[in-house]
Amino acid sequence: MAEAFRIRLGRGALLARFLMLLALSFAVAVRPAMAQEILRDAETETLFRDMERPIIEAAGLRPENVQIVLLQDRSINAFVAGGQVVYIHSGLIAAADNVNQVQGVVAHELGHIAGGHVVRMAEGERAATGIMLLSLLLGAAAMAAGAGDAGAGIMAAGQQAAMGKFLAFSRTQESSADAAGAKFLNQAGISGQGLLQFFKKLQNEEFRYAIPQDDAYAYTHPLSGERIQVLEQVLKGSPAWNARTDPALEARFQRVKAKLTGYVEDPKRTLILYPESNRSEPARYARAYAWHKSAYPDKALAEMDSLLRDRPHDPFYLELKGQILLESGKPEEALASLREAVTQAPDQPLISSLFGHALIATEKPQNFDEAKRVLRSAIARDNSNPFAWYQLGIVYDHEGDEPRAALATAERYNLEGQPKLALAHAEMAMRGIPNGTSDWLRAQDIAMVSRTQVEHDKKHHSDSPH
DSSP states (O other): OOOOOOOOOHHHHHHHHHHOOOOOOHHTTTTOOOOOOOOOOOOHHHHHHHHHHHHHTTTTTTGGGOOOEEEESSSOEEEEESSTEEEEHHHHHHHSHHHHHHHHHHHHHHHHHHHTTTHHHHHHHHHHHHHHHHHHHHHHHHHHHOHHHHHHHHHHHHHHHHHHHHHHHHHHHHHHHHHHHHHHHHHTTTHHHHHHHHHHHHHHHHHHHTSSSOOTOOOSSHHHHHHHEEEEEEEHHSGGGGGOOOOOHHHHHHHHHHHHHHSOOOOHHHHHHHHOOOSSSHHHHHHHHHHHHOOHHHHHHHHHHHHHHEEEEEEHHHHHHHHHHHTOHHHHHHHHHHHHHHOOTTHHHHHHHHHHHHHTTOOOOOGGHHHHHHHHHHHHHHHTTHHHHHHHHHHHHHOOOHHHHHHHHHHHHHHHHOOHHHHHHHHHHHHHSSSSSSSHHHHHHHHHHHHHHHHHHHHHHHHSSO
């Protein structure tokens, strides 16, 4: 938050500063999802799909069109930023005690999607902008008449009124999403206890940071206490209030939470949360990641072997064992676990792409044909994985098919948001692939999109003040 300060400005500079403040105030309305790293994991994405499917359907949306994306961010947050995508911070998963709490949060975010709130954000901006512009005109008129202090006061009051208007609009949308989320949970037969539990967590955070509990005027969200009070009346009266969470779903959540902890936390922290005396399944899973990150592959493999003794055909345990071996410089030894993981979960393209990587990492020519088949199958199911495209590019390069290696590289850079590199490789692919074929047309599409983005970036850079 910017420090408050007072500087005497000329009339033109003062007007420009208030216009800049207006722009900055509304820039926070929609958070850029790409500012954080996206975490992709087959087990986690499968859990998200399964635990939210009935809520998505209750919201009148198609499950196959809704994405739940995990971001590596320690803060306790979830948001939508356009389309039918819900972004969840890793910190929220860490803070949640059970799967029902996460279901409640996602139900709230689905309320934003179903209500079209991101699109309607422009309505709140327009109303606030109208107030701001009027105050600017009145303030400028007062300045022109020689009343500089009065003009500045009018502008400042206008800014405050505009922000108040916008914040009130935002709080209304949040309340609407709360109501919609509660409705979706009730219709899906899922208890709303988790939603209330999570709001109580947020309320504890408000207490911790001494946020006043008697006035929400300066905030984008209603105070958690107010939200709890309203939602209790809606949720407690539903037959779903006492619905029991499926124990298998809860067990899967605890596994994923432990796995995520092992991945994102410092290993020492993981071992405090999941000490070696804890022999539960989630604890062993978390420690396997912690030992792997600490460069103790033998300890990591010992944890995985203990888990696989309990569940010998679990594809996600097999996947992690294969990953540990691969990343410990033993790709040949990783193949058996990863091949079995793909067999047990043929619909998981992320596992298939890891298997393809292991096949290539053996550097044995006889494994490249299988790697090509596996990677093409993975991409057919999920073509938005830049790592899979990178590996497929290696295969094409090994075969001497430079045009398709260039196309695979263009796909990768396109997904990674690097339009200059995507354009260069797409044009290279078009020069070597027969005109009019499906691969040539795909290269042309990437080239067109990338060229437009490059030109836009160039224009934006030239228009920016230096």
